[in-house]
Amino acid sequence: MRLERVIAKDARRATEQVIATFGPDALIISNQRVNGMTEIVVAVDTEDGTEASPPREAPQTARVFAPRADQGFGRSLMESLKPPVAVDRASSRAIAGTRTAEPEVADREPSAPSSAVQDVPPFLRNLASPPRPPAHTAPKQAPSRVREEPSLDTPPVSLAHAKDAEPLLAAEPAHSENSEGADQGLDSARARELVDMVRAELASMRQEIALSRQVESFPPGGSLNAALQPLAGALVAAGAPSGLRTLLLDQVRECDDIYEAVEQMKRQLGATLTPMERPDRFEGIHVIAGPSGAGKTQMLCRIAARHVAVHGPNSVAILSFADNRIGAWTQLQMLASRLGVDCFRVNGPDLLGPMLGELDTRKLVLIDTPGTGFVDKLDGIRRCAPRALFNLVMPADSSISGIARFIPSAPVTWNSVMVSKLDESACAWPLIQALCNHPIPLSVGSNHPAAEAPAIALSPADLVRHAFDQLELLAKPAARTRTPRAAAPKRTTTRVARHAA
Known part of the structure; x- marks a missing residue:
């Protein structure tokens, strides 16, 4: 049986x-x-x-998908989608004998794709299988053809021929022989990044639960008076981390008024966060980095719009560095054309140095970077441009695990932190906790959905005020002011009225 x-x-x-x-x-x-x-x-x-x-x-x-440690994410997913085939020992031996007896026929006739591979979507095939050589490669007996690499001694492209420089820098790698392999490698990197993000998020949740259990002996509402219990519940509902929430409530434990406690928390956080001396001043080479979907391109254009309003469009230049995402270059071109700013594209660190040399006369050069593989890209920019300043763009609703990928584990030193999506109803408590632990100054933020709106200078008090405004607290009652009564007009007596008549 x-x-x-x-x-x-x-x-x-x-x-x-x-x-x-x-x-x-x-x-x-x-x-x-x-x-x-x-x-x-x-x-x-x-x-x-x-x-x-x-x-x-x-x-x-x-079948339950479980990625193996010795294989990539794409190959494990590919194998999990293949249906099992039941073959008895006799048939397997017969198949093995047939393959051994006719090796030349198998080499001459290309094998048709199996039904299991045909059922897999195309993007999963590219994700799971490694890059294959092109079909028109030379036979084994013939010497392999070596692809000529572009020489690094190529003279820099002049800005007078910017229109010719753009296709030279952007279109040449797109038509290379390894474009298909590069796309597959990019998809695999994105898949690994998604898996790492999910694992980091689960790890941060487990750590948060463990920390909450450790502070159960000092619950947020148990040792507080009745006036501060709504504040503790609002912080829990807003997703404030356990460590930050416990420290804030411990400082205001003796307060009897909830609004007085909120003001003390604001002053404490405002003094802990690091401000920037001149957050609205951007000069030199500034690199904009951050996670995917944080709004890096829009923040870059907001900074450019702020600079254009003061110094004009000819003093600003925008560079797209090694960003192969679909539609990213088109979006950057459209936003730059609205501002009247020159926009260029560089696909590697080899051409970044000559391009920055040509843009040396510009007061501000903004470099846009992708969120995938940011460690290698930022390290390449740092080696090519030692004078570049790196700015981190983080959305207001960033999670603890998402922030931990950039603060403090980045390969560069952050010049400032820019906060995006302040117009959305999101609490920035994880970001506030990260900035309290690591003194990185705040520079600018965005609180308007329009991409053409300039960036606003963001101070620690502004970020703290935004976080407390999202708390579900009762509105503070307005102070009652006594208005003096108006003096009643004097009544004219009947005698005076008659005498006047």
């Missing part, structure tokens, strides 16, 4: 499939839901103690 597993959309179809495949004598052992499908485990009798012949229709089996 052996056990078989059948998966169908519902129990009726699964039962029909069991009867059609194994006959009415099959014994159903269990019936449960797996990943939205119905799974039935049946016991099937075997003849003479040996395994029965394979069924007419291979039943579907439930």
Whole structure:
């Protein structure tokens, strides 16, 4: 007797499939839901103690994806999508003998893709399989052709021919032989980044739960008076980290008024965060970095708009560095054209040095970077431009794990932190905690959905005020002021009125 597993959309179809495949004598052992499908485990009798012949229709089996440590994320996902094929020993030996007997025929005839590979979507095939060489490569007997690399002694491109420089820098790698392999490598890097983000988020959640259990002996609302318990509940509902929340409530434990406690917290956080001397002044080479989706390109254009309003469009230049995302270069071109600012594209650190040399006369050069693989890209910029200043763009709703990837584990020293998406109703408590632990000054922020709106100077008091404004607290009652009564007009007596008449 052996056990078989059948998966169908519902129990009726699964039962029909069991009867059609194994006959009415099959014994159903269990019936449960797996990943939205119905799974039935049946016991099937075997003849003479040996395994029965394979069924007419291979039943579907439930497979749970679990990436292996010795394989990449894409290859593990590819293998998990392949349906298992039941082949007995005799047939496997026959297949092995056929392959051994006819090696030349297999080499001459290209093998057709299996049904398992055909069922996998194209983007997963590219994700799982490594880059393949092009089909028109030379045979093994012929010497391999070596692709000529571009020489680094190429003279820098003049700004007078900016229109010609853009296709030279942007379009040449797009038509290279390794463009397909580069796209597959980029997809694989993004997949690994997503997996790392999920793991880091789960690790931060476990750490937060463990920290909350450690401070259970000092609960936020238990040792406080009744006036401060709504404040403790509002901080918990807003997602304030346990460490920061405990420290803030410990400082105002003796307060009797909730609004007085809020003002003390604001003053304490404002004194802890590091301000910037001149947050609205940007000169030289500034690199804009941050996670994917943080609004780096829009923040870069906001800074450019702020500078253009003072010094004019000819004093600013925008560079896109090694950003191969679909639509990123087009978006940057459109935003730069609205501001009237020159926009260039550089696909590697080899051409960054000559381009920055040509842009040496500009007062401000802004470099836009992608969020994927930021460690290598920032390190390449630092080696090519030692005078460059690195600025981190973080959204107001950043999580603890998302901030930990950049503060303080980045390969460069951050010049300032720029906060985006302040116009959304998001609490910036994890970001405030990170800036309290690591003294990085605040520079600018964005509180308007329009991309053309200039960036605003952001002080620690502004960020703290934004965080407390999102708390669900009762509005502070307005102070009552006594208004003096107006003097009543004197009444004219009847005698005076008659005398006047």
